[in-house]
Structure formats: C-alpha cells, structure tokens
Amino acid sequence: MGGPIASLHPLSRADGSASYKCPATGSNVLGSVNAPIELPGRRDALKPEDATIEVFVKPGTAPGGVGERHIEGILRGALGRIILGREKGYPRRGVVITLAVVGCDNIARGSSYLPILPALLHTSILALLSASVPLSMTFSATVLAVDSSGEIVCEPSSTDAAAAASLHVLAFTSQGHLLLNESEGRFDFDTWERVYERALAICHGTSALGSDGDVAMSENVDAQPLEGFVRDTVEDHIHREYAWKIDAA
Template sequence: MVGPTTSLTPLSRADGSASYQCPATGANILGSVNAPIELPGRRDALKPEDATVEVFIKPGTAPGGVGERYVEGIIKSMLGRLVLGREKSYARRGIVVTLAIVGGESKPRGDSYLTVLPALLQTSLLALLSASVPLSMTFSATVLGVNTLGEIIREPAPTDAAAATSLHVLAFSSKGHLLLNESRGSFDFDTWERIRQRALTICHGTLSGSPDGDVAMVEDVDGQPLEGVVRETVEDKYHQDYAWKIDAA
C-alpha cells in the first residue's frame, strides 16, 4: 500500500509548517503553527501558568461549519494533553494551529469528517515539531472501516467509507497508549478489538527480536508503520538542514 507523502516547513512565514497527503483517502492537508504568540482579544481564555492551544480548520474554498468546529475541538483536546505548555516563555501565550484542506474529496462535514481526521492530526503533529513546540510524546493516527462482510479496510476511500457499516479513527502515542477513539456506525466489542489491534499494527508495526536481545520495529503487511513515517520525515529534514555540518564532521 502506498504510504502518505509528508514534508516539513513548506511555508516560509510561519513558525512551523507541514504538508500531509494520503493517497488512499485523498486527503491533502497543509498546516501551520505560530507559537508562542499573543492572543489578541482572548485574555479571558488565557491560562496563568500554561499555554493556550487554538485550532482552526479551513475546508478549502468553502466556509467552515459545525463539522469543522467539532473536529477542531477533538484536535484541540488531544494536542492540549501533549503540549508542554508550562515551558519557559509559553505561559499566558498562545499556540495557534491552522489546518487547510487543499485537495481531496473528503471534508470534515457531517459524517465524512472521520476519513480526513487522521491526516489533520498527523499534519498538526508535524507542524508542531517543525515549530519546535515542546511535546511530552508524539503520536500516529489511522482510520479503518468495516464493510458489510466484516472485513477491515485501511484508510477507506470516500466511496468505501460511505458504504461501510462502521468507521473508526484511533490514535496511539509513541509509548503505545490509546489517545483517541472516534467511531461511527454499528459494531460490537469483538469488532472494535480487531480494529484496535489492526490500528496498533498500522501505527507502530510489529516487534522483531534479535539474538542479542534488541527489539526493533519492522514493517507489517500494510507497509511502513506510520510512526516510522513521522520519524523519517523529521530525520530527512534534519539531514537536509545540517548536511553541511554532517559532511564537515
């Protein structure tokens, strides 16, 4: 399966930015982060000893609606648990995350927001890393659908998502903890448990032990784990920015 295409700092005037394109769902997201900044007109929302996270979703050329506000709340709540907002210079300041849907058929409106939610989450994480915002951990997210035959579909296309009996978005921390579980449709606990196991494998891969006792993350049947995609994106940017220093050493 073709993995997502990612990049860091595609925007030059933001403190941090990232792009994320998922060929399967058709989601194409461009995100930016500005932090730490003053939040004009929002003094009532500022925290005395912590940073305030704000998330804005721009659905292409269309105006935002109830679906966007709902997804903004999900992402804001999740990022608020990961951002180390009490670090120096972040108290009483704002961290503004802007996510623009620049392509694809999926839009976070009504019942269709689940298909694009993982791409929005991944873009926000990469943009925060690009802006050097301190985080307690990273995460990876995926969407799975269950068809009428009970088969699990990874990152279903909009047509498959519309025909699915249930859709599930799960996000796991870099430590393997379940951070987010958003589901829609009809399903039982056994189905959800199969979904959780499959999502964990997609996000973290499978573990392979070596004779010397080392444990490494390897590719599974779906290809490279999403956690590895995030790591490689950051490593590639690091090597690109510091190639001159690495070569000199």
C-alpha cells in the same frame, strides 16, 4: 498505490508548517503553527499557568461550519495532551494551529470528517515539531472502515467510507498507548477489539500485548509503521537542513 507523503516547513512565514498527503484516502492537508504568541481578545480568558491551544480547520476555499468546529474540538483535546504548555515562555500565551484541507476526495459539505482526521493529526504533529513546540511525546493515527460483512478496510476510499457499517479513527502515542478513539456507525465490542489490534499494527508495527506480556510483531503489516514514517520525515528534514555541517564534520 503509494504511501503518505509529507514535508516540513513549506511555509516561510509561519513558526512551523507541514504538508501531508495520503493517496489512499485522497487526503491533502497543509498546516501551520505559530507559537508562543500573544492571543487577541480578553487577557483574563488566558490560562495563567499553561498555554492556550487554538485549532482552526479550513475546508479549502469554503467557509467553516459545524463539522469543522466539531473536528477542531477533537484535535484540540488530543494535541492538548501532548503539548507541554507549562514550559518557559508558554504560560498565558497561545499555540495556534491552522489546517487547510487543500484537496480531499472523501469530504463533501456536511459529511463526516473521520476519513481525513488522521491526515489532520499527522499534519498537526509535524507542524508542531517544525515549530519546535515542546511535546511530551509524538503519535500516529489511522482510519479503518468495517464493511457490512465485518471485514476491516484500511485507509478507506470515499466509496469504502460511504458504504461502511462503521468508521474508526485511532491514534497511538510513541509509547504505544491509545491517545484518541473516535468511531461512528454500528459495531460491537468484538469488532472494536479487532479494529484496535489492526490500528496498533498499522501505527506501531506491533499488536497488543500477548498472554505472556511480550509485544508480538504483527504478521499483517506490509509497509512501514506510521510511527516510523513520522520519525523519518523529521530526520530527513534535519539531514537536509544540516547536510553542510554533516559533510564538513
């Protein structure tokens, strides 16, 4: 099965937008970003020195529920750590991120959103980059399942996720620091450490620091690290947009 597929600016009327599809997990998300904008409602609720970040998750054509509100809070917290909301023009204004789950095999009404949380995160960061929202760094994320025998399953399918003893979503910044850690199910700390090592390898292409302080390359990563995938998606879009200028140079 192929790797993820992403594109920038598929929507013409948004300041920035992105689509992200992961065949392995069945995730398919379309996202848009509008920023900086005037937010409706009470002006005294806006932050005087920072941008106000709003995240909306739309589960296809169905109305949102408790699960969507919960995942919106997780996304808002993670994205708020990297958006430079104090840059010129952003204080007292809003950054609105809308994510539509247009297709997914893993999500049924009332079930966990963890299996598609990486797709939501990747769509968000690509849409923010498309909208030229100032960021302190980028990130990449992955979901891992641990089965009853203790084996780690990367990018679990809906069947794998339903049968897993625990599910874990970890996101790492472009500097290799842990940005987000969301887990559910029963597991011990040794299991989480193995999940952390594997997730870092998937996202960054490296394992954690060794005893000598050096970063060792992972031996288990067969495909391109997700950090490189995010970077290459942006670079490919820029190349297509400015191909005329590059050819004329």
